[in-house]
Amino acid sequence: MLHESPNRPGPELFDAVEAALISEAMVALSAHAPGDAALLSKQILQLQVLNQTLYDSPSLSAAQNLGGEQRSPQGLVAHLTRTDGLAGDLDLPIKAVLQRTYLLAKIQLLRAFVKSIGALSKVEPDHIALAEGIREELAQSIYTQMAEDLLLALLRKPSVEIPTKRRAARQLIQIWDNAMVEIDDFCPLLESAWHARNRVHPGLGCLLGTTEYFRLVAEDCSDDFLDFFARDGVSEAENQAFAEFLFGLTWEELETLRSEMKRQKIEVADEQWAAKVLGREIEHDCDDRLTIDPIALYRSYTRRQLAADYRILAGKAGPRRTAEAYLMIYLLNNESDLATIVG
Numbered sequence: 289m290l291h292e293s294p295n296r297p298g299p300e301l302f303d304a305v306e307a308a309l310i311s312e313a314m315v316a317l318s319a320h321a322p323g324d325a326a327l328l329s330k331q332i333l334q335l336q337v338l339n340q341t342l343y344d345s346p347s348l349s350a351a352q353n354l355g356g357e358q359r360s361p362q363g364l365v366a367h368l369t370r371t372d373g374l375a376g377d378l379d380l381p382i383k384a385v386l387q388r389t390y391l392l393a394k395i396q397l398l399r400a401f402v403k404s405i406g407a408l409s410k411v412e413p414d415h416i417a418l419a420e421g422i423r424e425e426l427a428q429s430i431y432t433q434m435a436e437d438l439l440l441a442l443l444r445k446p447s448v449e450i451p452t453k454r455r456a457a458r459q460l461i462q463i464w465d466n467a468m469v470e471i472d473d474f475c476p477l478l479e480s481a482w483h484a485r486n487r488v489h490p491g492l493g494c495l496l497g498t499t500e501y502f503r504l505v506a507e508d509c510s511d512d513f514l515d516f517f518a519r520d521g522v523s524e525a526e527n528q529a530f531a532e533f534l535f536g537l538t539w540e541e542l543e544t545l546r547s548e549m550k551r552q553k554i555e556v557a558d559e560q561w562a563a564k565v566l567g568r569e570i571e572h573d574c575d576d577r578l579t580i581d582p583i584a585l586y587r588s589y590t591r592r593q594l595a596a597d598y599r600i601l602a603g604k605a606g607p608r609r610t611a612e613a614y615l616m617i618y619l620l621n622n623e624s625d626l627a628t629i630v631g
Contacts, residue, residue, distance in 0.1 A: 299343035300468060301336055309421045313405050316415055324404040331397050338390050339467055345383045348461045361461065368457035373444030384464040391433055391467075398426040399583075420579075427582035431482045432471040434589050436463060438478075438612055441593055446600070447608060448617065455620040475619065477510050478612060481533075484509035486580045489572055490535045492557040495546055500534040516615055525607040526614050529592075533611035536588040538595040540606065541566055 302310060310332075317325035346352060352359045364381065371379045377388065401422050409415040442448050442456045463469050471479045484507035490500050504514065516522075517530040528539050535542060548565050549557055563570050571584045592610045599606045609617075 299339050301332070301339055303468065303470070305421075306425050309418065309425060310401065312418055313401055313422060316408060316412075316418065317404060320408055320412060321404060328397070328400060328404065331400060335390070335393050335397055338386070338393055342383065342386045342390050342467050345386060348381060348383055348465050364461065365454055365457040368443055368460065369450055369453040371443050373440070381464070384460070387464045387467055388436070391429065391436070395426065395429050395433065398422060398429060402426055423580060423582075427483070427486060427580060427585075428470055428472070428479070430582040430586050431479050432469075434482065434586055434612075435471050435475055435478055436460065437590075437593070438610070438616055439463075441597075441610075442613060442616065442620075444597075445609065445613075452617055452620050456616075459620070475616070477513055477619065478615065480508070480510035481513040481612070481615075482585060483507075485533065485536075486582055486585050492535065492545075492559060492562055494556060495535070495542060495549070497531055497534040504534075513615065516618065517611065525609070526611070529596075529607040529609060529611040529614055532592050532595075532607070536571070536585075537566075538592055538606075540595065 301307075314325055314328065317328065348364060349361050351361070367379075373379075377385050380388075402419065405415055405419040405422055409419045439456045439460050443453055443460075448456075459474060463474070481504075484504045487507045488500055488503040493499060501514070517526060531542060532539055537545075545557055545562055545565060549555070554561070559570050571587060572581065589610065589612070593613075596607060596609050596613070598604065600608050
């Protein structure tokens with residue numbers, strides 16, 4: 289659902305759920321932590337200024353004249369399909385940069401609310417549900433950021449076909465043109481997958497992924513997402529990328545662990561052993577109490593995306609796309625399966 293308010297001047301800052309939670313949080317903090325309430329009020333005002341600037345910027349769907357040349361939505365789509373990603377945000381229109389900045393600022397605001405209300409809930413247990421609710425809204429904003437990063441990643445992939453890139457570009461333009469767009473507006477299938485994955489604590493074990501798969505099922509991960517990777521004719525690269533998704537590790541890390549298990553004649557891997565072999569701490573997307581950490585999920589996605597890009601540049605073995613990218617390409621190529629925001 290898109291959140292438009294034609295009878296109100298200016299842009300909305302939050303959707304109905306976010307607004308209710310933030311209002312309740314401000315009441316609680318004003319009573320118990322006025323210093324936090326004052327700081328958060330300033331952050332909200334800063335976000336309002338940024339949102340107004342974004343709202344006042346010309347639509348990317350409208351033609352503009354600059355330097356004697358006309359800029360059109362079709363021209364922007366063509367430009368985006370030619371990007372190689374090396375220029376980063378310098379290759380994007382100003383409204384896209386503003387939207388990305390706004391979304392990051394909103395994420396930081398929600399993180400601040402999570403921290404403040406989380407601290408309050410430790411001494412005022414009545415606010416635990418409020419803290420969890422705000423954390424869920426933070427997660428949704430982070431999933432939106434992940435989806436936007438995913439679409440941008442598709443634009444720079446040389447193996448992605450031009451018609452698919454055009455659809456990805458049009459989707460991005462619609463996101464950049466409306467700050468209220470969230471992932472449930474344009475790709476609820478990925479939201480379901482990330483929502484479920486954010487609640488699964490991989491156990492490693494034999495590194496087959498069976499336990500993790502059924503944990504996704506238990507967390508109500510979309511059947512369509514799971515079926516995509518279980519369909520007849522699924523490629524080896526898709527299987528490799530799905531294993532990365534299940535464990536939150538890169539294909540190279542999984543291969544290293546499998547090799548070491550074979551060399552050391554270990555049948556079941558635990559987290560402590562894996563961390564020692566990989567030389568880094570194994571991050572958790574949720575703790576034992578199932579309190580989610582969407583930022584850990586974002587880091588996991590980014591690590592897998594960077595690894596995929598590296599394999600392309602270096603000509604290395606392994607999946608050239610993340611699991612989410614394989615699915616998104618399918619959705620873009622079958623637009624009837626996407627939400628109606630895609631045009």
